[in-house]
Amino acid sequence: MEHIILDVDTGIDDALAIAYAVHSPELNVLGITTGFGNVSQKEATRNTLQVLDVLDADQNIPVIPGATTPISGRHIKEKSTRIHGEDGLGNSGLPFSKRTPHPYEAADFIIEKMEEYPGQITVIAVGPQTNMALAIQKKPEIVHLAKRVVIMGGAVTVPGNVTPYAEANIYADPDAASIVFESCMPVTLVGLDVTMQTLLRVEDVQKWTAVNSDYSDFLQTICHYYINAYHQFDPALGGCALHDPLAVGVVIDPSFVKMTPMHVGVNIERGDSLGNTHEVSKNNKNVEVCLDIDVDRFVSHFLNRIV
Ligand code: BDR
Ligand code: CA
Secondary structure (H helix, E strand, O other): OEEEEEEEOOOHHHHHHHHHHHOOOOEEEEEEEEOOOOOOHHHHHHHHHHHHHHOOOOOOOOEEEOOOOOOOOOOOOOOOHHHHOOOOOOOOOOOOOOOOOOOOOHHHHHHHHHHHOOOOEEEEEOOOOHHHHHHHHHOHHHHHOEEEEEEEOOOOOOOOOOOOOEOHHHHHOHHHHHHHHOOOOOEEEEOHHHHOOOEEOHHHHHHHHHHOOHHHHHHHHHHHHHHHHHHHHOOOOOOEEOHHHHHHHHHHOHHHEEEEEEEEEEOOOOOOOOOEEEEEEOOOOOEEEEEEEOHHHHHHHHHHHHO
């Protein structure tokens, strides 16, 4: 079993990634760290606790609050209300959770677990890279203790989604992403290059009606919201992208994708291309970039696990 820490900014596809991970026997979820991004850190923490409730997940999975602002404090990306709803979960109105957040800071939790399980922890980071970067700054030795960081973020061969140049998670904290990319830690990048191909369609969501549980109602609410939001931006797409679930999928079964080692840099200068991820040179390859995907195999695996 793979020991994982999920680092989230819970949002709709983060919720789907949490559900996919919790439902996957290959993964041992040691904890879920939260940060700002789609919503504030406080809302991401609240949403994560509520999602664990509706999943009826193990009470022992800790939720550890982390970064509230980008590492440099230079710019703050707006909340993604249009894509994820006012509450970040498609205005689904989940009940208040009685679970409580863990008293640690996310970065300390990451450091503690890396020391406890040297060479065995995979961090699946599906929000801005701030918690990972703070952990590296606080204890640089962890870069030799991590097994891998799998990042949902970036767009190396395709345009961005928040600006023509940048993907949302990288744009929210480019300095943090740069610290992680430059850290010598093994990094896998699951970017828009592949995630924009992984579509969840209305027909997939409608099949859950028959299940008729609080959980399937929740899934339908958030996915319909998300599909509608995508439709506003691109009616031709026919669904919503499974960004964050794909990062989990790549850890469960790396053969869903083909990875290409590349030297990837992040543009940290203010200006139009802030947060752009691009190939810097043909040497010093620092990131395994997912560039090809077996879409059908991944989407059916996800659908079979999620409900
Ligand atoms: C990423 O940004 C967020 O809106 C999603 O949760 C995902 O992590 C996609 O660019
Ligand atoms: Ca996310």
